[in-house]
Amino acid sequence: MRLWLGRMLAVSMLLVVTACSSVSYYTQAVVGQLSILGKRKSLDRLIADDTTNQTLRNRLQFIQSVLAFADENGLPVKGAYSAYVDTGRSYVVWNVFAAPALDVELKRFCYPIVGCLAYRGFFAEQDARDYAQSLAREGLDVYVGGVAAYSTLGWFDDPVLNTFLARSDERLASLLFHELAHRVVFVKGDTQFNESFATTVERTLLKWWLIERGQASVFDAYLADEEKRRQSIALITDARRALAEIYAADEDQSRRMAGKQLRLARLKEDYEQLEQTWGTSGPYAGWMSQPLNNAQLGTVAIYHDLVPHFEALLTQSHNLPAFLDKVRELAKESEEVRERRLTALLERS
Incomplete structure (x- = not known):
């Protein structure tokens, strides 16, 4: 207990050099964490x-x-x-x-x-x-x-x-x-690196876990759900890429804002068409029912953009312990080096 209280105290000591709003934010974080640990x-x-x-x-x-x-x-x-x-x-x-x-x-x-x-x-x-x-x-x-x-x-x-x-x-x-x-x-x-790595481990171990349990039908259903998720993410990724081009265009702000709204509306239409091909609602149905914006689309990129890169590294590593060791080594590099190596892995796969 002393160890984690000490760590909490260390964080709290940093608050004295921050603005009042920051003190308020960190106070709620410390109190919230302590409340959970105390229960x-x-x-x-x-x-x-x-x-x-x-x-x-x-x-x-x-x-x-x-x-x-x-x-x-x-x-x-x-x-x-x-x-x-x-x-x-x-x-x-x-x-x-x-x-x-x-x-x-x-x-x-x-x-x-x-x-x-x-x-x-x-x-x-x-x-x-x-x-x-x-x-x-x-x-x-x-x-x-x-x-x-x-x-x-x-x-x-x-x-x-x-x-x-x-x-x-x-x-x-x-x-x-x-x-x-x-x-x-x-x-x-590096949120994207951390979350994409964790998503890769999650998917890999879930597959092995279901196979070990002999749940072939569950695994098949999981794969079907994951395919729907993959297709949905592809639509979101394409929309995000198109939006980046719209924002970078040599146009005035009003034209770019209009282009943004048109592209977000198209994303919703594309998703509705995708659901029609499935004959059922998909994993992002509730998400798509909300007003879309850059912040919301960005949450998908965090968890999924680098997953193909990590999957390529896992395939190259042949087993999970070797993969984890390589990721630990990769984590020690600068962000620029990490991105370059992950991109090269995907290009070779």
Whole structure:
């Protein structure tokens, strides 16, 4: 306990050199994290307790089996998800994303220790929405997304949260694999690298996990869902690329803004046509029903743009431990070198 309190104190000490608004932000982050840590209950004790709801017991036992699989395959599980917390809400944090009205690149928010990230997180939804509104008043595109899980990068033993449990078995396993991957490597200030790497590990281990369980039909359904997701992401990526060209054009602002709205409207139309070919709603149906903007499209790029590059590195590595070692080495390089090497990997694959 002293170790994590010491780390919290170290972060708090940095606040004395920041503006009042920053002090307020970091205070809510520290209080929110301490609140979660203070509510932890041991998984082993909950499972052994006769008064524990059977549905909860079954989910916790399932999580322990997934963690054992992750550990066998080289992810740093030790201490993680050994406790449970009921947050009393649907999401544990809400992330705010922002981008200029005529730029596809997300605004970066900088913090002590972890560097600059593409989002700012809040433990209270209203705080997130209030902050998003303040950015919108500055003329930025904004998007607020609820998050069911986050990683403290091994600083603390992250607990299982109630926000995990309503997921299907495969989606819950995916979540655990993804968050554990963040314990392997974290590159300060490079959200896209970190999230695309974690997504690659998540997909790979989920495939192996389902095969080991002999759930061929579930794996086939998962692949079908992933194909829909891949096609959806391709549409979003194409739209984002087209928007970048519109924004870079030698036109006045009003023309570029008009071009932006037309391209976003076309993205929605393209997605509706895609759903018609599937005969069912797709993974981004709710997402597409909202007003679209640069910030929202940018959230997809964070998690997926570099996945093909990491998958190429995994294929070249032949096994997961070798892949993880190569990613650790890659993480030590400058951002320019990382990008060059990842691009070269994809070109050779």
